[in-house]
Amino acid sequence: MDRPGDELLLKGRRRIVETLLETAVRSSAVLVIAALVLIFVFVAKEALPLLTSGDVHKEVTPWTMLRQQQDGEFVWQPVSEKPKYSLPPLLVGTLKVSVVALLIAIPLAILAAIFTSEFAPQQLRELVKPVVELLAGIPSVVIGFFALMVVATWLQDAFGFIFRLNAITAGIGLSLAVIPIVFTVAEDALSAVPQTFRDGSLALGANRWQTAWRVVLPAATPGVFAACVLGFGRAVGETMIVLMASGNAAVMSFDPRESFRSFSATIAAELGEVVYGSPHYHVLFFIGAFLFVITFLLNLAGHWYVGRLRARLEGKLKA
């Protein structure tokens, strides 16, 4: 629909109005880019003193955040006589819960996507997709509430966990937030595989599951991989579920049955009480900037894989 410079054909008021409107519409598109840039700039701006300010360095430096404290342990204790900021416990907590969530969400979502795109009759497909969209629409605070009040109790009754809130409880909650995105992206990828692939396979005598497993799924691999990467990005950044169902204990432990604390939950739990401009304040923004960069890279990677899928399917079509 591009007809560059066609307002040049107009005269007078009409021409001015057209030009103004085009400028307005274009600037709102530019504003979308500006929003993303501003988010990074302003979060990074508040994180910067951690790298540059001598006052902050008396209490914490990026280097001391990675190392053990003087007593040889990794401790996150920002509010105490001698504040301690070790990031490893938070990193372990974040990874722990993400891994649990992905172990549940990825198999479920991808199998369900295969079912929806390959085996389900048309009407069932029309039903499953809106159901997943509705699941995506449940506010994360509601999922957090559910994990904390209901799932935690069920799991403790069933397995007798010592810690009521742990990475398994939070991971199950988190998987509910991850499933929709993995499902949607994987389903799109599988549906993008041309029908000719399936027809060819079936004509050679393969049955439907062989076609799905050995032809359609391999053809859609980049897209399915993108689904996993984007799901991981969602898991790392999700706040309310983890904040409510993790127990919020910054313990350095890889055991999923123990309480933990994630990066995102740390910001949410501590920013409310922090003194503006204090080292603690800058550390929290630093964690925020770090989360932004990580999810940004994961998103880029995800979309790169989606692009590759498209190129691959189109390239094969031409050949």
Next chain:
Amino acid sequence: MRRWIKFVGLAFTSLTGLACLIIVAMLAIILGNIAVHGWPRLSWEFITGQPRAGMTAGGIFPAIFGTAALVLLMTLAVVPLGVAAAIYLHEYAWQGSKLVHVVRLALANLAGVPAIVFGLFGLGFFIKFVGAGMDRAFFGGALAFGQPCILWAALTLAVLTLPTVVVATEEALRAVPRSYREVAYAAGATRWQVVRYVVLPQSVSGILTGTILAVSRGAGEVAPIMFTGAAYYLPYLPVKLNDQFMELGYHIYVLTTQSPDVEATKPILYATVFVLLVLTFALNLTAVLIRSRIRRRLRAA
């Protein structure tokens, strides 16, 4: 051998079907559990009343009012902006241009930024930069807008929901047949006239879908508003742009994690979750229904 292949195939197919069933069951369990526990406590007094006795009794009207006001402000900001951006992407721009490519990339990434980072952004940009700047410029340094308030929370949510509105609007624009535009151009319409009198009237339902989805998303997000304006408890309703406010999702978070007596608050808590869930669910269901109608039209076109 043949029987074995058949068996494996059947097992595999059932496994994928089972995965689907589990996902549907998860949704059903959450909805069922919350409806069963939330419904009995729900009453007219609960919806229209004030919280009492340290929020262990009474109603949630201030939270409902705050959520509505917040989402209304957010909509006023995000819908014009998002629709204009979508119009640019689909009606004005040349699809191969660098700008279009970067805008799309920015949209995709904006949708992936964690909600809590939006909270930090709202605090760092709107409150400490824009708000504090306004106070210096217009209020002689007195604290007016350089503090958490409903305006900044709404604008933060507007940035968060921007991709939702743009994507939904663009889908609706795509569903308008190309021939409609060509007819209008052939009749001598300018580009804006085509957009205003042909494309936009045809895509109202899609824009509505985007708005509804954004509202539902905005009503449910807690992390971005924790530091930009939501309050634990307020004895008054927000009437000015720089008032703080109570919000349903934040109210749930507070009741769940900071309540002195969890068992006493439990019935109220369930009822509050039920209200929020019904609200977001009804909105989402409407959006899904409108959208499936648009998609059917898209396939027909």
